[in-house]
Amino acid sequence: DGGITQSPKYLFRKEGQNVTLSCEQNLNHDAMYWYRQDPGQGLRLIYYSQIVNDFQKGDIAEGYSVSREKKESFPLTVTSAQKNPTAFYLCASSRDVGDTQYFGPGTRLTVL
Amino acid sequence: AQSVAQPEDQVNVAEGNPLTVKCTYSVSGNPYLFWYVQYPNRGLQFLLKYITGDNLVKGSYGFEAEFNKSQTSFHLKKPSALVSDSALYFCAVRDDSPGGYNKLIFGAGTRLAVHP
Numbered sequence: 461d462g463g464i465t466q467s468p469k470y471l472f473r474k475e476g477q478n479v480t481l482s483c484e485q486n487l488n489h490d491a492m493y494w495y496r497q498d499p500g501q502g503l504r505l506i507y508y509s510q511i512v513n514d515f516q517k518g519d520i521a522e523g524y525s526v527s528r529e530k531k532e533s534f535p536l537t538v539t540s541a542q543k544n545p546t547a548f549y550l551c552a553s554s555r556d557v558g559d560t561q562y563f564g565p566g567t568r569l570t571v572l
Numbered sequence: 573a574q575s576v577a578q579p580e581d582q583v584n585v586a587e588g589n590p591l592t593v594k595c596t597y598s599v600s601g602n603p604y605l606f607w608y609v610q611y612p613n614r615g616l617q618f619l620l621k622y623i624t625g626d627n628l629v630k631g632s633y634g635f636e637a638e639f640n641k642s643q644t645s646f647h648l649k650k651p652s653a654l655v656s657d658s659a660l661y662f663c664a665v666r667d668d669s670p671g672g673y674n675k676l677i678f679g680a681g682t683r684l685a686v687h688p
Contacts, residue, residue, distance in 0.1 A: 464615075500581075502662065502680040503616075516673070550615055558604065558666045558674030563615035 463487045464564035466551050471569045473538070473545065481536045481567045483551035491557045492534035496520060497548040497566075506549075509534055510557050538569065546571045574599050574667040578679035585653045586687050593648040593682045595663030604666035605646040606676065607637055611659050619661075622646060633657070653686045660684075 463486040473479045485492065494506040505518030509528040523542025528534055534553075538545045548568050552561040575598045585591045597603055604623050608616040620631025627639045637648045648661060663679040 466615075500680070503678040505675065508675065510673075518675075548613075552616075556674075558668075558676070560606065560618055560621055561616075561676060562618060563608075565615045566613070568613070 464551060464553055464562055466549075466564035466567050468567060469565065471567055473569060473571050475571060476540045478537055478539050479569065481538070481549055481551075481569070483534045483536065483564060484532050485534075485551075485553040485562075485564075486532060487553055487555075487562065488531070489553035489555050489562075490531070491554045491559070492528065493552040493554075493561065494518075494524070494526065494534070494536045495550040495552065497550055503550065506536065508557065545569055574665065574669050574672060574677055576663050576665040576677050576679045578661075578663055578682045580682050581680075582683045582685060584685045584687065587655050588652050591650050591653040591657070591684065591686070593661050593663075593684060595646045595648065595679060596644050597646060597663075597665045598644060599665055599668060601668045603639075603644075603646075604668075605637075605639065606664040606666075607631065607635070607646075607648050608662045608664065608678075609633075609659050610662065610681075616662060619648070653684075655686050655688055658684055658686045 467482045493508040495503040507526045509515040525537045551564040554561045606621045607619040610616045622629045622639045630636045660681045664676040
């Protein structure tokens with residue numbers, strides 16, 4: 461899992477609550493990504509950031525928000541607007557968009 | 573449209589036998605192709621990539637992949653499978669289309685089961 465950390469490993473949320481997933485990297489990478497993984501559906505891109513203070517929506521951004529105030533950090537907030545948030549969330553980084561991505565260990569979010 | 577396909581949901585192989593996990597792609601320009609492996613409840617680990625050059629790419633843990641431009645394929649191979657190779661494997665291609673911003677597009681994954 462290299463120099464990318466995600467916390468917490470497991471997260472439980474009540475319906476109607478916002479939760480924030482942490483992602484930190486010490487690889488000095490410019491680009492960072494958030495993916496959602498559901499059984500049998502592979503990885504779907506939520507948001508990505510090419511550089512500090514910039515981020516772009518991916519394929520399934522609705523109900524999620526991000527910030528990129530520091531190069532090392534790319535937190536993801538799962539808002540109450542996300543109708544089905546139970547999933548495995550993966551953060552990744554790369555030197556630049558299109559380069560080899562390196563992944564964190566993931567956070568499993570469960571809505572109670 | 574840029575895309576990648578893994579036609580097999582699962583591949584079963586006996587330990588010691590060669591294994592192949594298939595991947596086909598569709599891109600408008602020169603393909604940048606990647607293979608990753610995921611063990612249960614873990615993040616993805618990079619195995620290898622093809623950018624240009626030799627069609628046979630060698631990667632981590634004894635894996636290699638063969639790039640075939642005419643068949644638009646990038647199959648993952650290993651000469652002798654280990655039980656510990658059992659995992660979920662993802663193929664990915666760089667999206668070089670306008671608006672793709674060079675993001676990676678991942679296949680749905682292929683589950684490899686190696687039996688003793």
